[in-house]
Amino acid sequence: MIILFHPRATKPRNSRLPLAVLALAAVLEGKVDYEIVDGNAEDNATQRILDLISTHNVELLGVSAMPGPQMVAAMETSREIRRLRPEVPICWGGYFPSIYPDAALNARYVDYVVRGQGEDTLLELLDALRGNRELDTIKGLLYKDMFGLRRDNGERPMKGPDEFPWSPFHRLPVEKYLRPSFFGKRTAVHHASIGCPFNCSFCGVHAAYGNKEKFESPERTVAILTHLVKNYGADSVQFYDMNFFLREDKARELCDGMAHLNLRWWCEARVDIMSRYSDETWASIKRAGCAMIFFGAESGSDWVLEEMQKGITTAQTLEIARRTRQFGIIPEFSFVIGNPNDPDRDTHETLRFIRKIKRINPDSEIIIQHYTPTPQPHQAGDGMYGNIEVPFPDTPAGWATEEWMNFTLRIDTNAPWLKRKTKLLIDNFETVVASRWPTVQDIRAPRWSRIFLQVLSAWRYTLHLYRFPFELHLANQFIALRRPKRESL
Ligand code: B12
Incomplete structure (x- = not known):
């Protein structure tokens, strides 16, 4: 048996379908005996894994790990399994080992690391564990050889979603994962593409997947959504793709195909691409049920956007603010403020820019994060950002410390270039904006709490005046309104 373990990444009430392990399960289904253990749904995932090991012949424990709390949960369980059942090989895959492969491989409880897309690599690893092929023939795999030396088999070329079977949804209690959200009573999630062709210097997708994006065919996306609607009663969906709309003709085709499902949905898109779409395409997106689109606006300074290699302009972001208002779609603009080369100027220009967006489209949801470098493929793991050295930890335990957890979660990047004063300004501004326009996405917050925060912060x-917003901190603690940060949905 293979155990596919998805460690806890969020509170159980916010858990979503574990897409990474479902994608792996799809290629095992019908061929290999496997079990999914989802830490978001289990009270004690480690015990469940130990029970499975006691009752089955477990060939491999496959662990999925995103940077952040999920990696910590992966680390704790892997350590415990290694201590109690050292005979079970452990393989880590997902964004953490893909971006920081050496840190993952340095752990005593990790035998194999899979970088990037995992389906074929996992199948080939199983073959090798069964003695049918050599480990050094498996692309996308890193491992320690019999002398304990690090082996890296190089990148595996990515395949498109259509080249793999559908997720075996029946292997999970799907109903339990369809939770209420701003978008509906039973919100599903789907990933209709893989990778991203852009090269933004702060984003982990490029580091994990290279610079290609491959799309699922619109027919298959519609068929999967229809399955989720008909069999599990989904009424809304969040698309987790980096660029849900990359080509206008495909966007039209997909929207026309899914309109009859009456889903309310959320997706991510780029401002440069969508600012060029025709009114007819925008109207068809709206007709298909699109309620909100997440845009990485990143900065209010064109020189910073250039340095980030973002490939968009501030004028395009303003155009999106206008067009989303025209078509009644809520834009979610995300900013990463505090660029290393002139963080003060970047911060001041971006705060002014956010005010401008709010004037054009007051419904805009604003997400503010601190600029956080991610090692890019050519420098993966070596801790350099341009000329600035970032001393990234070299073990999972190092990443699990409070300092690096704050870095990963963008709570406090501790960046050497960001003065405390500038950091405080960013944080205070965020508090004031989030109170002046409380997010519509916290469906649990009563109406009075929003009005209270709005009135309190208006002046x-x-x-x-953003300094010392004590009263807002106090009110926010009391009301505990969730900030519209996509990742903590
Ligand atoms: C969905 C999602 C979440 C969800 C997770 C939902 C869930 N089901 O648990 C939530 C909202 C919880 C979340 C939270 C966070 N996220 Co997030 N998230 C994503 C998102 C949008 C999609 C991931 C996904 O489902 N992909 C689809 C699956 C099929 O692909 P995959 O995960 O890569 O899996 C494949 C391979 O990696 C591999 N693989 C994966 N696991 C395994 C295991 C084995 C054994 C093997 C062999 C292979 C393997 O095979 C899979 C199939 O090919 C990505 C961005 C993106 N579009 O990819 C960001 C992303 C992964 N998140 C990211 C971040 C930063 C976070 C947060 C730290 C953000 C924050 N500030 O709070 C938190 C921390 C989470 C935590 N608790 O640890 C970053 C990570 C990179 C980085 N810079 O560190 C990403 C890349 C966003 C970005 N653009 O930077 N996130």
Whole structure:
């Protein structure tokens, strides 16, 4: 048996279908005996794994790990399994080992690391464990050889989603994962593409997948959504793709195909691409049920956007603010403020820019994060960002410390270039904006709490007075409104 373990990444009430292990399960289904253990759904995932090991012949424990708390949960369980059942080989895959492969491989409880897309690599690894092929023939795999030396078999070329079978949804209690959200009573998730062709210097997708994006065919996306609607009652969906709309003709085809499903949905897109779409395409996106689109606006300074290799302009972002208003779609603009080369100027220009967006489209949801470098493929793991050295930890335990957890979660990047004063300004501004326009996405917050925060913060926003927002911190603690940060949905 193979165990596919998805460690806890979020509170159980916010858990979503574990897409990574479902994608792996799809290629095992009908061929290999396997079990999915989802830490988001289990009270004690480690015990469940130990029970499976006691009752089955477990050939491999496959662990999926995203940077952040999920990696910590992966580390704790893997350690415990290694201590109690050292005979079970452990393989890590997912964004953490893909971006920081050496840190993962340095752990005593990790035998194999899979970088990037995992389906074929996992199948080939199983073959090798069964003695049918050599480990050094498996692309995308890193491992320690019999002398304990690091082996890296190089990148595996990526395949498109259509080249793999559908997720075996029946292997999970899907109903339990369809939770209420701003978009509906039973919100599903789907990933209709893999990778991203852009090269933004702060993003982990490029580091993990290279610079290609491959799309599922619109027919298959519609068929999967229809399955989720008909069999599990989904009424809304979040598309987790980096660029849900990359080509206008495909966007039209997909939207026309899914309109009859009456889903309300959320997706991510780029401002440069969508600012060029025709009114007819925008109307068809709206007709198909699109309620909100996440855009990485990143900065209010064109020189910073250039340095980030983002490939968009501030004028395009303003155009999106206008067009989303015209078509009644809520834009979610995300900013990563505090660029290393001139963080003060970047911060001031971006805060002014956010105010401008709010004037054009007050419904815009604003997400503010601190600029956080991610090692890029040519420098993966070596801790350099341009000329600035970032001393990235070289073990999972190092990444699990409070300092690096704050870095990963963008709570405090501790960046040497960001003065405390500038960091405080960013944080205070975020508090004022989030209070002046409480997110619509917290469906649990009562109406009075929103009005209270709006009234309390209005004078600060009007007068540009962001310093010492004690009363807002207090009110926010009391009300505990969730910030519209996509990743903690
Ligand atoms: C969905 C998602 C989440 C969800 C997770 C939902 C869930 N089901 O648990 C939530 C909302 C919880 C989340 C939270 C966070 N996320 Co997130 N998230 C994503 C997102 C949008 C999609 C991931 C996904 O499902 N992909 C689809 C699957 C099929 O692909 P995959 O995960 O890569 O899996 C494949 C391979 O990696 C591999 N693989 C994966 N696991 C394994 C295991 C084995 C054994 C093997 C062999 C292979 C293997 O095979 C799979 C199939 O090919 C990505 C961005 C993106 N579009 O990819 C960001 C992303 C992964 N998140 C990211 C971040 C930063 C976070 C947060 C730290 C953000 C924050 N500030 O809070 C938190 C931390 C989470 C935590 N608790 O640890 C970053 C990670 C990179 C980085 N810079 O560190 C990403 C890349 C976003 C970005 N653009 O930077 N996230």
